[in-house]
Amino acid sequence: MREFKIQRANNMPVQSPLVPEPMVPYSCKNSRTVYAMCEVDEDTIRRHLAPTPFEYVNNLCMIYVNDFTESPELPYMDSGIIFTVKYKDIFGGCYMYEWEDNDVAIATGRYWGYPKKYARMSLEKNGNIIRGTTTRKEVRLIDIELDCSKPLEKVPTLHTTYPHLNLLTIPRPDGPGIFSQRVTARDNSSTCKTLSNQYAEVNVTLNSSAYDPIGDFNPLKVLGGGYSVTDFLATMENGWAKVIDTLV
DSSP, rough: OOOOOOOOSSSSSTSSSOOOOOOEEEEEEEEEEEEEEEEOOHHHHHHHHHHSEEEEEEEEEEEEEEEOOSSOOOOEEEEEEEEEEEEEEEEEEEEEEEESSSHHHHHHHHHHHHOOOEEEEEEEEETTTTEEEEETEEEEEEEEEEEEEEEEEOOOOOOOOSSSEEEEEOOSSSSSEEEEEEEEOOOOOOGOEEEEEEEEEEEEEEEOOOOOGGGGGGOOOEEEEEEEEEEOOOOOTTOOOEEEEEEE
């Protein structure tokens, strides 16, 4: 029988931490992403931003599915919808909704305020077609189909993706309400290298499930998409988030 050593930890549960210590550094060679750039109704975006302190910037978003499974420290599949937002004088990327398939990755991201939930993702290439899907509670939330036989010279990009602006919210343990809420910023872009990025025509389907209301973003105006491969690295110097404001 393998001997288990009780640990002294700074995360839950303290005797057997869910999240590795330290959480960084971690890396992933050949992180693969299929994505679509879309325009969404402004009023809809503002409604989804209303519970946050973040300001509307424009109606462009990136919808993506990512394969991070080659990471030796933290393998997972990831998916989400990112908008550019503003907090005071800082512009950054806001993960309006995000899903992953590894509870360790979910817990790690929530330390910094990412709104991660559990879902199942797939990212597959079949000839010229690259398809990414996200399924939660038996609902296909996201279906992206990129047709590499229909290349594009370029597609629009977000005003900015970094830093990631997040809202780290801790509920009260003794009843309804917020115990703590902080705005965080995280930027590890300096140690990530894009190996390739192929633009092409893309089709996107969004659906809502209970507590995942991304069907609200329909109808989408799809502007194009792509398939990128990146070497990802979060270091001790840039892998942590910075608290830029305490709201509660």
